[in-house]
Amino acid sequence: MQNFVFGSPFTSQKLPLKNAAGFIGSEQLPDCLKGCEVVVIPAGVPRKPGMTRDDLFNTNATIVANLTSACAKHCPEAMICIIANPVNSTIPITSELFKKHGVYNPNRIFGVTTLDIVRANTFVAELKGLDPARVNVPVIGGHAGKTIIPLISQCTPKVEFPQDQLETLTGRIQEAGTEVVKAKAGAGSATLSMAYAGARFVFSVLDAMNGKEGVIECSFVRKNGIEKNLGIGKISPYEEKMIAEAMTELKASIKKGEEFVKSMK
Numbered sequence: 001m002q003n004f005v006f007g008s009p010f011t012s013q014k015l016p017l018k019n020a021a022g023f024i025g026s027e028q029l030p031d032c033l034k035g036c037e038v039v040v041i042p043a044g045v046p047r048k049p050g051m052t053r054d055d056l057f058n059t060n061a062t063i064v065a066n067l068t069s070a071c072a073k074h075c076p077e078a079m080i081c082i083i084a085n086p087v088n089s090t091i092p093i094t095s096e097l098f099k100k101h102g103v104y105n106p107n108r109i110f111g112v113t114t115l116d117i118v119r120a121n122t123f124v125a126e127l128k129g130l131d132p133a134r135v136n137v138p139v140i141g142g143h144a145g146k147t148i149i150p151l152i153s154q155c156t157p158k159v160e161f162p163q164d165q166l167e168t169l170t171g172r173i174q175e176a177g178t179e180v181v182k183a184k185a186g187a188g189s190a191t192l193s194m195a196y197a198g199a200r201f202v203f204s205v206l207d208a209m210n211g212k213e214g215v216i217e218c219s220f221v222r223k224n225g226i227e228k229n230l231g232i233g234k235i236s237p238y239e240e241k242m243i244a245e246a247m248t249e250l251k252a253s254i255k256k257g258e259e260f261v262k263s264m265k
């Protein structure tokens with residue numbers, strides 16, 4: 001948690017818009033990336049029922065490494081938004097590769113965890129009869145099981161649940177991706193909701209880059225976000241316990257990503 005903290009209001013910066021263009025294949029990757037200011041990487045294979053996100057490591061690590069190496073070479077200044085799982089390891093992979101290329105800036109590499117926030121907002125709203133668009137639950141940590149830590153004590157508007165209901169709700173948020181994978185029965189994982197969450201995150205990044213003040217999104221990042229690290233604020237003893245429990249898995253996933261890059265030729 002020391003290395004990876006969450007929550008970043010973005011700073012203002014005016015950037016010119018570019019025309020849209022299509023590219024295909026690894027040979028066109030350099031041209032595709034040159035001049036990019038924001039890169040979103042949803043690439044990789046999805047889970048099948050019974051798999052953890054970490055089970056995707058062997059396949060997706062190489063895919064993400066190839067793409068982010070190309071980003072480090074061709075658009076080192078871009079905001080890199082990684083959706084590809086396991087996010088808890090693909091962010092360290094990206095960070096290590098940017099370091100290898102001597103262009104690392106922790107303020108520009110983001111693990112997109114917005115779907116956890118969207119889910120937390122939706123489930124809280126359902127239980128309390130609220131409009132999900134007006135509920136905001138910060139979710140910190142990573143993007144896998146127990147490393148997903150919803151801070152329901154910081155929800156706006158303020159909500160309260162008896163401990164047993166709080167634990168059930170927390171568990172549902174943590175396992176919501178797995179719920180979708182099971183329901184799709186081998187046909188992949190969340191698609192539309194992930195597209196919605198990814199779009200929300202990227203629109204926030206663009207808003208902030210275009211000068212909008214006070215844009216705040218939770219994300220899996222190393223150290224500070226772009227402008228200021230909001231820290232994790234005042235949390236409940238239950239949330240403190242969840243953070244402590246998440247640390248071992250989170251550290252192992254981070255190390256796995258870092259070791260992967262060390263082992264690359």
Ligand code: LMR
Nearest residue numbers: 047085115177178189190
């Ligand atoms: C999700 O949370 O839906 C995604 O990370 C996909 C998955 O495998 O759960």
